[in-house]
Amino acid sequence: MATSLTANAVVERIRSQASSAWMGGTSEGFQCGNPNATVTGIATAWTPAIEALQKAISLKHNLIISMEPPFWRESGTVLTEVSMGTPSMKVLEASSVYQYKKKLIDDHGLILWRFNENYQALPSNPRLNALARTLGFKAYENPAATQKLAATGAGVYTIPEISLADLAKKARESANAKALRVLGDPQEKVKSVALLPGYIQNQDIMAMVRDRNVDVLVCGEPCEWEAFEYAEDWITAGWGKGMISLGRAASEDPGANELAGWIGSFISDVAVTGIAIGEPFSYVPSHKA
């Protein structure tokens, strides 16, 4: 049966399961490989890092589904990420890392499909809910407040009161976010959390704090010198108490596993495996003697 399942067919099934309101004109689509090739297994990862591809190869999965494109830049006409110094193709092609990754994909006949805007728009919001469960917030959700922030994809939770330092420690452990960074007085008590995975821009933060019913933000990667400084000013104003930045990867990993579970619920022809790749950082130095 598996022999008849092509990558195109997998994408068609995802489209039909996702919702009737599938958005066109997005950044999504095949990035590498032959869409008509037979799928031997499906791996999901937030970004197709070399380590994720190697894991997929070891599992004999040849279709990789990810939010991000493989070569650290968007190559299509629809841009969803805010780049800083997008590498030119000339620079990329001269890079030993690009050459290595391209060869790995080609040699193993990997097929890469990007699932981005429509993934973020899935009605079940696996990206947010998986992270909320990982952090232990899900049971404390304030659904009305979450609904109000639907346009940003954020969730709002009223958790048992805890110090910012303890909340950060718990988040570091549960999300495996060893390189997380925190703003705010560690001793402050917090209980009303707005949570948003991924890259965070000013308009997201402004929306999350506008109603003044949130005292701590837990985010993936707030844009530095914009969203970070907005949060700092928000804390200086006395309107908020803290922000925990988990890092982009730590905030996206849980969603990859959740996505694999969702795809596996309607594709049983082949194995579907979520690959959590962890954060890219090797270590954070201990600071100031």
Add this chain to the structure above:
Amino acid sequence: MQISRREFGERSLVAGAAALLGLSAGPVFGDTPVTAQQIADKILAIMGPAWDPASYRDTFKMGDPSTAVNGVASCFMSTFDVIKRAHEKGLNFVITHEPTIWTDADLLPPVQNDPLYKLKLEYVNDNKMIVWRTHDSWHKMQPEPMNAAQNKKLGWDKYALASDPRACQFPPMPLRDVVAQYAEKTPTESVRVIGNPDSVVESLTRCGHSCEQNIVGLEKYDVAISIEIREFETAEYGRDFLASGGKGAMIIASHESGEENGMEYFTSWFKEHLPGIHIEFIPTTDRLWTL
């Protein structure tokens, strides 16, 4: 503390009061109270060719430029905290390197209905403060002051390469030692490393915020130091760099860590060129902490 002509009609009184505040009514500014506009004009005149009048960055951001200046506060970024600390020190002219209202171009439309913007603006106006930015012009000074100041602070000026002012060549040492020097001497806890701490390195380059600069930098030097990057591109390139067998490392730090030293240096530059105008450096710090 504001000096106005109305209160001090006599030149001698103006000079006396100005001297008390560390201001001078010297030939450059005549006998009227020094305004923010005059100070900015004077700075730009001294910077000369480094100043691009078309820069959208190097402009007044808040307040009335014709306001008399009690004292100058220089900083990396005019956060609300920095503005408040400047005011508490009696300094009403904030000279910042980075934006005030959270975007590179200090765009008004995205924030004009935002309550935090209104609060910050009200604070500046109520306290007769002025905010002006010097970014492009300061970076164009030779030698480039941000890297030069940081090299000096880190004791790396002896390693700086004449051929590439962003780069350093130094005796071989473990990566962890380079990282420790950076983490101890720059004002941030936001230092994240991609690389093996035991690997031996002997050169580094600064890659700003740019993914492309990191890619190019790692082809030529052992360590790429960047301040404020986008994780999906640059940090993920670093992860793949290691996974593909690359020998080298990335040190990813906060934007503040790379430029606070340079704005501290701006403060001494200002004192040298505008003696008699009272200026104090207000550290922004990113105020981040880690576990």
